[in-house]
Amino acid sequence: MLARKVKDKLFIAGITILTFLTILPLFHIIFSVAVEGLPVLLKGGWDFITGTLAPPDDGLGGIGPAIVGTFVLTFLASILGLPIAILTGIYAAEYPNSLLGKATKTLLMIMMEFPTILVGLFVMQILVVPMGSYSALAGALALAIVMMPYVAVYTEEALRGIPKKYREGAFALGLTRFNVVFRVLIGLARKGILTGVLIGIAKVAGETAPLLFTAGGATRTYFEGINRPVGAIPLLIYDLVQQPYKNYHEIAWGASLLLLLIFLAIFLPIRLSLKEVRL
Secondary structure (H helix, E strand, O other), X not given: OHHHHHHHHHHHHHHHHHHHHHHHHHHHHHHHHHHHHHHHHHHHOHHHHHOOEOOOOOOOEOOHHHHHHHHHHHHHHHHHHHHHHXXXXXXXXXXXXXXXXXXHHHHHHHHHOOOHHHHHHHHHHHHHHHHOOOOHHHHHHHHHHHHHHHHHHHHHHHHXXXXXXXXXXXXXXXXXXXXXXXXXXXXXXXXXXXXXXXXXXHHHHOOOHHXXXXXXXXXXXXXXXOOOOEOOHHHHHHHHHXXXXXXXXXXHHHHHHHHHHHHHHHHHHHHHHOOOOOO
């Protein structure tokens, strides 16, 4: 009896330590970004959010074009990717045993692990080269391709996690498959689907590699159209950390904190407001 209690205590202690080690890197990243970035935001003030990039070794300036570009790219990528991703997830959940359904699920899992820089190269070849310039449209398309597998997989898993009694009950009432899916199952699976949407948006909002070959970057001009180069916070950070100037490194830390705050401001309120659906 005593040995069993000792083993139980050791097991709980081991799980607690492993859990702490798992989340420690996350909190370390948040802490480091906050410590380094907060002084920059306080020093730069409102101009840091609305201004344009300062010259080397000449103050902070601002990252306004990159902020606007991030929102524009994320919005366009969502418009392009979310409808296709959700419908793909629905198909994979409704026809899991069909040849196309199995192929779709396999392809989605591959796409989740696919190097995103290759997505950027692909979009560059099919869109940037024919257009003759970088553009917000090319960047949004690349981000949409990166976003879709995450949203589709979460949608498929959320729908497949609903007990069969709800589906059978809806069919017993005479509803068509379309009504069963979109009027019953989607509502029950809304938490999982929205989680996938948020994860997909968060994924593309922080992506850099696909934008290297598509968006082009714009640090001193605001958004001028979907056919023109556009800036983004991750792309700006990538460019600044490679520069030898101290003020650019400070700007990079401030931009990192701002990107983190934008993500938390979008993700946390929606995620916490979702009530657990009891099935």
